[in-house]
Amino acid sequence: MGEDGRRVRxxxxxxxxxxxxxxxxxxKEEQERARRASTTDHGVPRLGLKKDDPAVNIxxxxxxxxxxxxxxxxxxxxxxxxxxxxxxxLEAMQAELARTNEENRRLKNMLSDATNNYNALQVHLIRLMxxxxxxxxxxxxxxxxxxxxxxxxxxxxxxxxxFIDLRPASVVDEESYSITDEGTRRRRSSSPADPPPSNxxxxxxxxxxxxxxxxxxxxxxxxxxSDGCHWRKYGQKMAKGNPCPRAYYRCTMAAGCPVRKQVxxxxxxxxxxxxxxxxxxxxxxxxxxxxxxxxxxxxxxxMLLSGSTSSSEGVTNxxxxxxxxxxxxxSGVVTVSASAPFPTVxxxxxxxxxxxxxxxxxxxxxxxxxxxxxxxxxxxxxxxVATAAMVADPNFTAALAAAISSIMGRKGDxxxxxxxxxx
DNA sequence: CGTATTTGACCCGCGC
DNA sequence: GCGCGGGTCAAATACG
Numbered sequence: 001m002g003e004d005g006r007r008v009r010x011x012x013x014x015x016x017x018x019x020x021x022x023x024x025x026x027x028k029e030e031q032e033r034a035r036r037a038s039t040t041d042h043g044v045p046r047l048g049l050k051k052d053d054p055a056v057n058i059x060x061x062x063x064x065x066x067x068x069x070x071x072x073x074x075x076x077x078x079x080x081x082x083x084x085x086x087x088x089x090l091e092a093m094q095a096e097l098a099r100t101n102e103e104n105r106r107l108k109n110m111l112s113d114a115t116n117n118y119n120a121l122q123v124h125l126i127r128l129m130x131x132x133x134x135x136x137x138x139x140x141x142x143x144x145x146x147x148x149x150x151x152x153x154x155x156x157x158x159x160x161x162x163f164i165d166l167r168p169a170s171v172v173d174e175e176s177y178s179i180t181d182e183g184t185r186r187r188r189s190s191s192p193a194d195p196p197p198s199n200x201x202x203x204x205x206x207x208x209x210x211x212x213x214x215x216x217x218x219x220x221x222x223x224x225x226s227d228g229c230h231w232r233k234y235g236q237k238m239a240k241g242n243p244c245p246r247a248y249y250r251c252t253m254a255a256g257c258p259v260r261k262q263v264x265x266x267x268x269x270x271x272x273x274x275x276x277x278x279x280x281x282x283x284x285x286x287x288x289x290x291x292x293x294x295x296x297x298x299x300x301x302x303m304l305l306s307g308s309t310s311s312s313e314g315v316t317n318x319x320x321x322x323x324x325x326x327x328x329x330x331s332g333v334v335t336v337s338a339s340a341p342f343p344t345v346x347x348x349x350x351x352x353x354x355x356x357x358x359x360x361x362x363x364x365x366x367x368x369x370x371x372x373x374x375x376x377x378x379x380x381x382x383x384x385v386a387t388a389a390m391v392a393d394p395n396f397t398a399a400l401a402a403a404i405s406s407i408m409g410r411k412g413d414x415x416x417x418x419x420x421x422x423x
Numbered sequence: 424c425g426t427a428t429t430t431g432a433c434c435c436g437c438g439c
Numbered sequence: 440g441c442g443c444g445g446g447t448c449a450a451a452t453a454c455g
Contacts (some may be wrong), residue, residue, distance in 0.1 A: 233428060235447060247447070252427095 215346040216276045229253055229286065253286070 232248035239246040 232426095234428075234449095237445070237447095240444065246445090 213345075214278045216278070217346065217348045218274050218276070 158234055230253045232252040233247055235248040236245050237248070286299050
């Protein structure tokens with residue numbers, strides 16, 4: 001390749017010799033240098049000698065080698081030559097292009113590695129949770145974990161988060177069953193075809209996990225927080241002891257997803273606080289914004305099922321390492337309550353959790369003071385961002401953004417991309 | 424006209 | 440057994 005490249009360049013060099021006059025770029029300098037360096041009386045540069053000029057040859061030979069490094073845009077000037085300069089500019093631009101491509105490749109690799117690490121950590125987290133359950137005598141969890149691992153390792157490619165069900169198989173089946181039609185299930189229970197409700201401990205466990213729900217408290221004046229999903233209202237009730245009605249929504253993003261239920265109501269004491277309860281897991285691909293909330297609720301539900309149900313009292317997040325792993329930046333805003341009838345994880349986005357890195361996308365979400373209700377809209381829209389920030393460690397996001405921006409910044413002026421935007 | 428919302432009726436679980 | 444409350448259904452209505 002080197003020889004051919006040189007030959008081509010030589011040919012180009014020779015071919016462009018005749019168009020020197022058309023190159024205006026460094027005309028002044030060129031004339032000056034030509035007057036000094038060239039001994040020929042004509043304006044025709046010593047192109048023939050240039051081929052033998054060691055400096056030029058070295059430059060041509062070194063260019064490919066310096067592509068991997070940071071070649072200076074302006075090479076040291078060899079004997080004045082317009083064509084030579086033009087060629088060098090061209091070479092420099094080509095080198096820059098090649099370097100940019102190389103950096104793009106590196107960035108892609110970095111991003112892929114980071115995502116891989118994230119997924120690996122998530123799988124590891126799930127495994128830990130399920131091993132914990134395994135010690136309680138539930139043997140199904142481990143198998144599911146192995147399945148997830150195998151899926152991940154076999155495919156090599158990343159499994160979309162929405163397809164990784166964080167719950168154990170029994171829970172998945174149970175939830176999909178119950179959520180498919182909880183109402184009809186109740187009705188069906190009277191049918192003779194239904195197996196009589198046996199009172200095994202397994203079913204008791206399923207019954208408890210089936211109703212695991214995630215409650216999100218956020219300040220918003222909107223009737224419903226926008227989490228990226230498409231919800232259809234199917235009912236409304238006046239709740240006891242609350243002047244504000246309670247609305248019932250169902251996910252309509254997929255025909256086969258009647259499973260999702262969402263209950264929204266306003267806090268009785270503070271009507272600016274919107275309480276949203278999520279039950280179940282989506283069985284269809286989700287947009288990134290919706291995926292954030294879905295993964296949050298899923299992770300929270302998994303956290304709930306991981307062993308905190310042993311306590312009948314509320315357990316705050318800092319005491320739960322798993323919760324800390326899921327929501328590292330939200331200490332104090334996550335409450336796990338295993339009290340009857342169903343265990344609930346409460347994500348309180350109305351409290352101030354403490355200082356957060358400024359580079360993260362989450363700080364503007366948390367801790368909206370009650371006085372800052374002049375702009376309620378961002379609060380509604382950023383709930384998904386908050387959940388995204390909780391699912392994806394903000395520190396990780398910030399570090400990734402910093403790394404990418406540093407790389408982009410090294411290159412020069414190309415670093416204005418919003419790579420830190422969470423999905 | 425298709426889709427989303429409203430709203431009264433109905434079902435079911437639970438406590439008394 | 441009965442009443443209450445939560446949750447869901449489905450017809451009617453509104454809306455784009």
